[in-house]
Amino acid sequence: MVRHGAYVRENVIMLAGSTLGHASEAKNALLLPHAAAPHFAYVGDSILGHRVNLGAGTKLSNLGILSAKDAATGKRPTIKLVIEDREYDTGLTKFGAILGDDTQTGCNAVLNPGCIIGPRTLVYANTSLRKGYHPADSIIKLRQNVRAMGRE
Known part of the structure; x- marks a missing residue:
């Protein structure tokens, strides 16, 4: 369900029972069944698992703070992840978060680019x-x- 005041940008797939609510925005996102970004959320370049609920104001940031384009090449750096002391290059310049089934965030949580959260x-x-x-x-x-x- 896309509620009043939600902003659905390109490449958004919302499966049965998922919700994008008032003042929430989604871009390049997959919302699995019953996932909810009901108020003031940003879901960019991200995947929300079954029954994920984002508290009001949650931001899934998709572009790193050190992501300025290289002056010589005009390209942005790719997002790299470190998992168990091993670095993985996603090959992506924008990568938000992947949230496992039944994960919840409280109000105003910020997930920086490259967060992978288990169920x-x-x-x-x-x-x-x-x-x-x-x-x-x-x-x-x-x-x-x-x-x-x-x-005093």
């Missing part, structure tokens, strides 16, 4: 996840200390 994984809100493989059945969360101080 049944939870990515907590406000987490910025680095590229690479993150195993099935994981809980991934940001650890921070928030402290209230008096105003």
Whole structure:
């Protein structure tokens, strides 16, 4: 289902029961059955497994910060993944994320280019996840200390 205000760009395949909702955008994406990007999400060059749910504001970033075109060749660098200390070159200049079945993200999670997330994984809100493989059945969360101080 494509809801009001969603932006569907080129090469998007949405299978039965999948949802792209208000202010969400998809490009070069595959949403398997019942995958949902219901609010304010970006799904670029990515695959969402069965029953994946993206919390509001989740971004699947697809272009690395160091991706400027080479002045001599005019080409962008390809996305490389490191899995178990071995580097793999995807050959792609844009690569978002692959999320396994039943994975969920909390609000405003950011998955940097080249994230591969195993099934049944939870990515907590406000987490910025680095590229690479993150195993099935994981809980991934940001650890921070928030402290209230008096105003003087």
